[in-house]
Every structure is written in structure tokens, then in C-alpha cells.
Amino acid sequence: MNAKAKGATQDQKIYEHIFDAILEQRLAPGTKLTEEGLGEVFGVSRTIIRRTLSRLTHEGVVELIPNRGAYVAKPDIDSARQILDARRLIELALVERIAERGPQLKRELTLLRLLIDEEHASSARADTGTAIRLSGEFHLELAQLAHNEPLANFLRSLVSQTSLIIAMYQSSQQSNCAIDEHSKLLDAVEQGDKEQALSLMAEHLDHIEARLELVQNEQEVDLEKVFGHLRVRD
Amino acid sequence: MNAKAKGATQDQKIYEHIFDAILEQRLAPGTKLTEEGLGEVFGVSRTIIRRTLSRLTHEGVVELIPNRGAYVAKPDIDSARQILDARRLIELALVERIAERGPQLKRELTLLRLLIDEEHASSARADTGTAIRLSGEFHLELAQLAHNEPLANFLRSLVSQTSLIIAMYQSSQQSNCAIDEHSKLLDAVEQGDKEQALSLMAEHLDHIEARLELVQNEQEVDLEKVFGHLRVRD
DNA sequence: CGACGGAAGATTGTATACAATCCTAAAACA
DNA sequence: TGTTTTAGGATTGTATACAATCTTCCGTCG
Incomplete structure (x- = not known):
């Protein structure tokens, strides 16, 4: 089994x-990812790296420009809005389905609570990168409970891209202030309180967006305004 | 530009x-797709085919089994339910967004009506494969109007897989009886009648599902029941 | 001094050779 | 006869060589 699963697991590990690294913001948006460079790091040929980059591209966290190479994606504001909009749609629908079966999910919910603990821990030691990743994983693990693979996979792509959006547009340095919204959400789910779960999820997503500055930040620089007072000749 | 865009367009064409071919049911679910075979057909090396198959796998229309090869996907019943469930969620949300801007969309809607005409034509000449594909394309083009790329891309994957589901589970030979549901839907959208558009879309999806036999068809064959009366010794 | 052009280096795109794995089927054995 | 073994062929997995393309930078020209 060691040799048998080697290929698949090796791929999976590199991926x-x-x-x-991208989700924990150790690779900033826009970073170039050269095939040979990654290949050397992981000790494989470009073939493998190429497949991995292709997969990451399909998930939206890497942008692949023909003949130019792969870069960590830099979602613009319009794209960010679409992603968050899609995410709201999917997550509300999933939470609705899950809350309906909430009381039967004791076992699965305890696993999720462990994830929350880890999240708190990393947040406490100011390990922002890990905290962001674990926060995303919470949403994904929760999604698994809805028993809809296509939706869960799609959400995975959306959550990853949300991490990039946070990296690019977070305004306040205050990290996840809403530290136990996840807990409260689980409580509502566990009690099968669909309405409560839905509004908590909606609020939670609102808070995520509230921490962003989705205003046109890179507006066209008006050189006149910047340098106008330096006019030397007239 | 001819040479410049060659690589990308060639890939795209093969894809x-x-x-x-899969959507038009010229390739039945379960069909093996060998890399070399496809490579010869399209006159390219396995490298290109491999990338294409990987993409098709991500979209769910091809299943890639390690060391075994690629096969046209055969969604089982559970998977089919999840896909149709997801599709209902996405399409209702999209139609809601589109209907709100309906009256401003005259131009785009005429393009869609042309698609419907084509659909009718191919249906009239009993070209079922093309009809199914065009029906799918209608849903995808409609989705474009919602200006949400992630959702539109996701729907693309769901619609493709729906074609496979229809291929596997269609019960009645009657093809698209609901031939002008698309037209009526567009009418409602054009008038900005959100409620009407939503219920028409819901009905439309209901009809698609109604034509399927999503009951366990490949149940374990009970040899006793099949051959029991032939018992020769006892 | 700045703009255009071209050559060198670096990076990606494609094909192919070789290795690993799987499937088939015939042969050996019980 | 039925099971297991083992070779052969076929197919996929990976690495690498070569081609195409892009980037950079230096030299020339205006």
C-alpha cells in the first residue's frame, strides 16, 4: 500500500x-509560482507541478496566464463581490439542510467543536494565517454534513478565494473579532433551530464582509492632483 | 494572431x-477514453489529451481512475439527486437575480430566443443529441446574465452532468415534451415578473426530473428469484 | 537623452522515452 | 476441473529533451 498509493498521495500532499500556504497568506496574492522552482522544492518534475497548478487554477486560487506562468490569484473587487455573493447563497442553503437534521448529528458536531478549539488556540497565539485557514476548514467541514458533494466542492473553491479576498482587502487589523460565532452557529444547528441558524450564518458572513474595504482602492491615479502643486513652468 | 492563439484554441477545441460528444450522448456513460486513442483522433500527443481529461474530470463528466484510465462518468442515483438538488438551488437564485433586471435585457434576450429556435429545429428533426445540448446551452447562456462567474461556471458543470443523468435514467422515450417552457420563462424574465419566472423555472426543473426514473434500477440481482423455478435437484 | 530593435537568458508548451502498473490469458499445479 | 501463477501486451505515470514564447537588457539610431 505504501508504494501503491504513493502517486496519488504525493500529488495530494504537494497540492x-x-x-x-496560499490560505495562510504565506504566499501573497500576485506571487509568481514558477514550475521549476516548485519542482525543486518538492523534489518532483514539472509534470507534477503542472498538474497541481492546473487544479489550483480550476479552484480559482491560482491564475494561469498562457506562456507567462502561474500567479497566486488577485481577485478584483467585482470578482470578490461575486464570490461572496455566491458563498452566501450556498452556505445559507447548506445550513438550512443541516439544521433540519441537527439533533441527529451529535457525533459530527463534536468534531466540529474540536476544530473551533484549534481555531481559538491559534488565534490566541496570534497565528493569523492558521486561524484563517482553520476558520475556512470549519465552514467546509460543516458543509460536508449536508451530504451534497457538488455543493461542498464548490464551497471549497469559494472559501479558498475568500481567504485571498481577506488578504487583499482586510481593512482593520483586528483579526477575527467574531471569535465564537462559529460556536453559536453550531448550538443553533444542534437544536435544530433552523431560523436561528440561518440568521446566525447570515450575520457571520456579514461580519466577514464588514471587515473588508471593497471600495475601489486602486483607482486611476490622478497625476494632476498628485503633482499639480509642483508645477515648475507655466 | 493565428499562431499566437493556436495553443489555447486547440486545447479549447479538443475539449x-x-x-x-458526451453531452450529445454520442459517448455513452462508462465509455473508456484512452489517451492514445484520443490523441490519434485529434493529432496531438497524450500530454494535451491528459490536460483535457483532467479538466473534464474536474467538471464531473469524466471519471479518472488512477492507473486505470478515464471513463465517461456514470453518476449513481444518489449523486444524481445531489446534482439536481444543487442545480435547483443555483438556477432559482440566478433567475431571481436576472428577473430583477429583466426589462433592461432586450438585446441579450433576443439572442436567447435564437437559441430556442435552434433547439426547436433540432427537436423537430428528431436530433435528440443536439436538442439536449442546446437545451443545456440555453440554461448556461441565461446564467451568464446574472453576472456571477463562479455561479455560472458551477452551473456549467451541473448542466453537463444532468445530460449524463438524462442519458442514464430517462424513462419515457418522449423527448422534451416541455418544448416551450424556455420561451415562457424568457417572457416572464423580460417582464420582470420575478414570482412568475421563479415558479416557471421550478416547474421546468420538476419536469426534467419527472422524466427520470431515479429509483434503484441496478438492484442486486436475486439469483434465487430468477432461476429458482429451474431447480433441478432437491 | 529617449525610443526602437535585436540578441541572450529564462520560462513555458509539447512530444516522447522510459518506468510502473494493470489486464489478459495461457500454463502449471492441486 | 478449478485455482493459482506467471508471462505478455497494453495503458497509464513520470521525467526529460527540445521547441516556442516571453522578458530583459544592451546597443544603435534618431
Whole structure:
């Protein structure tokens, strides 16, 4: 089994390493990812790296420009709005489905509570990167409970891209202030209180967006305004 | 530009050829897709085919089994339910967004009406494969109007897989009886009648599902029941 | 001094050779 | 006869060589 699963797991590991690095913001948006460079780091040929980059591209966290190479994606504001909009739609629908079966989910919910603990811990030691990743993983693990693979996979892509959006547009340095919204959400789910779960999820997503500055930040620089007072000749 | 865009367009063309073949049911679910075979057909090396198959796999229309090869996907019943469930969620949300801006969309809507005409034409000449594909394309073009790329892309994957589901589970030979539901839907959208558009879309999806037999068809064959009366010794 | 052009280096795109794995089927054995 | 073994062929997995493209930078020209 060691040799048998080697190929698949090796691929998976490399994928996860890059994926996590992006989600933990150790790779900033816009960073160039050269095939040979990554290949050397992981000790494989460009073939493998190429497949991995292709997968990351399909998930939206890497942008692949023909003949130019791969870069960590830099979602613009319009794209960010679409992603967050999609995410709201999917997560509300999933939470609705999950809350309906909430009381039967004791076992699965305790696993989720462990994840929350880890999240608190990393947040406490100011490990922002890990905290962001774990926060995303919470949403994904929760999504698994809805038993809809296509939706869960899609959400995975959306959550990853949300991490990039946070990296690019977070305004206040205050990290996840809403530190136990996850807990409260689980409580509502566990009690099968659909209405409460839905509004908590909606609020939670609101808070995430509230921490962003989704205003046109890179507006066209008006050189006149910047240098006008330096006019030397007239 | 001819040489410049060659690589990308070649890839795209091969992808679309295989994709359309699957959607038009010229490639039945379960069909093996060998890399060398496809490579010879399209006159490219396995490298290109491999990338294409990977993309089709991510979209769910091809299943890639390690060391075994690629096969046209055969969604089981559970998977089919999840796909249709997801599709209902996405399409209702999209139609809601589109209907709100309906009256401003005259131009785009005429394009859609042309698609419907084509659909009718191919249906009239009993070209079922093309009809199914065009029906899918209608939903995808409609989705574009919602200006949400992630959702539109996701729907693309769901619609493709729906074609596979229809291929596997269609019960009645009667093809698209609901031939002008698309038209009526567009009418409602054009008038900005959100409620009407939503219920028409819901009905439309209901009809698609109604034509399927999503009951466990491949149940374990009970040999006793089949051959029991032939018992020769006792 | 700035703009255009071209050559060198670096990076990606594609094809192919070789290795690993799987499937088939015939042969050996019980 | 039925099971297991083992070779052969076929197919996929990976690495690498070569081609195409892009980037950079230096030299020339205006």
C-alpha cells in the first residue's frame, strides 16, 4: 500500500502544501509560482507541478496566464463581490439542510467543536494565517454534513478565494473579532433551530464582509492632483 | 494572431469536441477514453489529451481512475439527486437575480430566443443529441446574465452532468415534451415578473426530473428469484 | 537623452522515452 | 476441473529533451 498509493498521495500532499500556504497568506496574492522552482522544492518534475497548478487554477486560487506562468490569484473587487455573493447563497442553503437534521448529528458536531478549539488556540497565539485557514476548514467541514458533494466542492473553491479576498482587502487589523460565532452557529444547528441558524450564518458572513474595504482602492491615479502643486513652468 | 492563439484554441477545441460528444450522448456513460486513442483522433500527443481529461474530470463528466484510465462518468442515483438538488438551488437564485433586471435585457434576450429556435429545429428533426445540448446551452447562456462567474461556471458543470443523468435514467422515450417552457420563462424574465419566472423555472426543473426514473434500477440481482423455478435437484 | 530593435537568458508548451502498473490469458499445479 | 501463477501486451505515470514564447537588457539610431 505504501508504494501503491504513493502517486496519488504525493500529488495530494504537494497540492495541499501550496494550497495551505496560499490560505495562510504565506504566499501573497500576485506571487509568481514558477514550475521549476516548485519542482525543486518538492523534489518532483514539472509534470507534477503542472498538474497541481492546473487544479489550483480550476479552484480559482491560482491564475494561469498562457506562456507567462502561474500567479497566486488577485481577485478584483467585482470578482470578490461575486464570490461572496455566491458563498452566501450556498452556505445559507447548506445550513438550512443541516439544521433540519441537527439533533441527529451529535457525533459530527463534536468534531466540529474540536476544530473551533484549534481555531481559538491559534488565534490566541496570534497565528493569523492558521486561524484563517482553520476558520475556512470549519465552514467546509460543516458543509460536508449536508451530504451534497457538488455543493461542498464548490464551497471549497469559494472559501479558498475568500481567504485571498481577506488578504487583499482586510481593512482593520483586528483579526477575527467574531471569535465564537462559529460556536453559536453550531448550538443553533444542534437544536435544530433552523431560523436561528440561518440568521446566525447570515450575520457571520456579514461580519466577514464588514471587515473588508471593497471600495475601489486602486483607482486611476490622478497625476494632476498628485503633482499639480509642483508645477515648475507655466 | 493565428499562431499566437493556436495553443489555447486547440486545447479549447479538443475539449469542446469531447464535451459535446458526451453531452450529445454520442459517448455513452462508462465509455473508456484512452489517451492514445484520443490523441490519434485529434493529432496531438497524450500530454494535451491528459490536460483535457483532467479538466473534464474536474467538471464531473469524466471519471479518472488512477492507473486505470478515464471513463465517461456514470453518476449513481444518489449523486444524481445531489446534482439536481444543487442545480435547483443555483438556477432559482440566478433567475431571481436576472428577473430583477429583466426589462433592461432586450438585446441579450433576443439572442436567447435564437437559441430556442435552434433547439426547436433540432427537436423537430428528431436530433435528440443536439436538442439536449442546446437545451443545456440555453440554461448556461441565461446564467451568464446574472453576472456571477463562479455561479455560472458551477452551473456549467451541473448542466453537463444532468445530460449524463438524462442519458442514464430517462424513462419515457418522449423527448422534451416541455418544448416551450424556455420561451415562457424568457417572457416572464423580460417582464420582470420575478414570482412568475421563479415558479416557471421550478416547474421546468420538476419536469426534467419527472422524466427520470431515479429509483434503484441496478438492484442486486436475486439469483434465487430468477432461476429458482429451474431447480433441478432437491 | 529617449525610443526602437535585436540578441541572450529564462520560462513555458509539447512530444516522447522510459518506468510502473494493470489486464489478459495461457500454463502449471492441486 | 478449478485455482493459482506467471508471462505478455497494453495503458497509464513520470521525467526529460527540445521547441516556442516571453522578458530583459544592451546597443544603435534618431
